Amino acid sequence: EPEVTQTPSHQVTQMGQEVILRCVPISNHLYFYWYRQILGQKVEFLVSFYNNEISEKSEIFDDQFSVERPDGSNFTLKIRSTKLEDSAMYFCASSGGAGAETQYFGPGTRLLVL
């Protein structure tokens, strides 16, 4: 069964460093998403991406964040200058459509900012 994959599974970085989290969505999907889950808190929406542009973003997704689909298979989340409060589990998801279409989640990348 096709699945969403994410790399790395864990990343430790120093405050102020840039990180890039990578995702390979399911191959025929058109919509891509990033969510995050701070330890002990809700899963929160960050951004959705369709047709090579951001279609929706939350207030969390500020200028420090960017997304890209560089080569037609990968979908990346970049955090330019990490802060302590960026420590969280980051989930990538993809779906074949909008509305009732199921979003399929990857296993997550656990980011720790020191």
Next chain:
Amino acid sequence: AQSVTQLGSHVSVSEGALVLLRCNYSSSVPPYLFWYVQYPNQGLQLLLKYTSAATLVKGINGFEAEFKKSETSFHLTKPSAHMSDAAEYFCAVRPPSQKLVFGQGTRLTINP
């Protein structure tokens, strides 16, 4: 704005007992509703979803949920708990946008 409330951050049941995980939502329009499960060190896996067809929705692993518009609820049930059901369960609503709005999650523990 749409929101989801899951009553009970922890639920503990005995093996073989009924599982009931509660979810209430607020939405100004008929929503799409989802239950996801997260096993330790894994991602979120869809259990079931409501998309305005049948109000009783059957999912994987013997789970089902009933959409009750009058109560704005979408509670998840399973008649007989199994040890392998121990996990965190998330209810989510999808408003007329692309994002999922999640509840805070309920950790289900199964006692032998």
